[in-house]
Amino acid sequence: MHDLKPIAEKIREADAILIGASNGLSITEGLHLFADNAAFDKLFGDFKRKYGLGCLLQGMAAHWPSEEEKWAFWARLIHHYCGQYQPTPVMKDLKAIVGEKDYFVITSNGEGHFELCGFDPSKIYEIEGNWLTMQCARPCHDTRYPSLEVAQKISAAEQGGRVPTELVPRCPKCGGPMDIHMGAGQRMIPDTAAQAQFQNFLKTYHGKKLVVLELGIGWRNQLIKAPMMRLVAREPNANYVTINLGEIYIADNIKEKSFGLDGRLDELLPALRSACERIEQQDLC
Structure with a gap:
């Protein structure tokens, strides 16, 4: 059983959340690009x-x-x-975890589900198009x-x-x-506006408390995972949370500021949401 309280505390303290998402999130939602199912x-x-x-x-x-x-x-x-x-439970849990905090989404998924779930299109960079x-x-x-x-x-x-x-x-x-x-x-025409918005987000939160929340990204991913780990390495107040089923990879130079959760997104995100809500309730007491 994962202890999610330390992660929930980092999220509560964060100035902003950077979400990275790839195939694992799509698969959880029932969209499997690679499957003959x-x-x-x-x-x-x-x-x-x-x-x-x-x-x-x-x-x-x-x-x-x-x-x-x-x-x-x-x-x-x-x-x-x-x-x-229709917005899925896993996406509703993610929205609840983010809450009122500023955020940015960088994803290699192209089906537009973040936008369709109400995430601000100006805070989404679909790196491989949509x-x-x-x-x-x-x-x-x-x-x-x-x-x-x-x-x-x-x-x-x-x-x-x-x-x-x-x-x-x-x-x-x-x-x-x-x-x-x-x-x-x-x-493919590059989305230069989204690239600029992403760079502006990174500039805004440089040196501040940033949680990088990575969802369903395998260790080979050089488009999102590798740059995110490099970002965490150079940002002194950034923390890295990676959730993936059956495969957790965290670079050695960021291990002390990272959390790896091996499991299903549709089980771990609702649990993390509950942990965040418990901490919020404690703050109100």
Whole structure:
């Protein structure tokens, strides 16, 4: 059994919380990009049989025979995981843990669930793009456009794994094809605004009490985990909390200011929320 009181105390004392999230959080919410499971079969069984897709990620990276088929896949994906999404208990627990504190979210997840759960979009950096925006596939310019309503409309019109040609999104400037922001690969337009907001957050809390709360990130992750550990190492008043199932890695140079929780997010986050609430009640007494 983990003793969560010391972590809850660090959160109570913190000036701000930096949340890092990757696949482990998505999987907890029932969205598994890498799995050929019952959920994938139910949603994309026809694509699996026709194209040999083995998981969602393969569909996201596929070279589709036509724009009509590409958008049938993406529209169905976005309609199901974004349009029909309801905030999950694990995300509600996370919001409660953050409470009224300032925060920033950096994530390699692209399904937009932080924003859909009410986290401030100006405090989220989706480092590998997201499903809720689209861009010119070339790209001829760097504007990103909302995709959710478009995907909902296309999904309703899809038949037999294709969408009507007249509904295929086209670039408003060059008339060429569009890509979902996260599906643009090497041509993905960087989110410079979010990058700047993240740097501003780090500048604001430099030297202050910062809790880095890392959710479902494996030890190989060089996009989020490695930079976060380096941040904790150079920030004298930062503490590092990593929660992951079956694999906890903490660099030696930050071990004395770190906590590693090996377990399920949907069990540990509600427990951590309760520990935070108990400390809050003690403060009020």
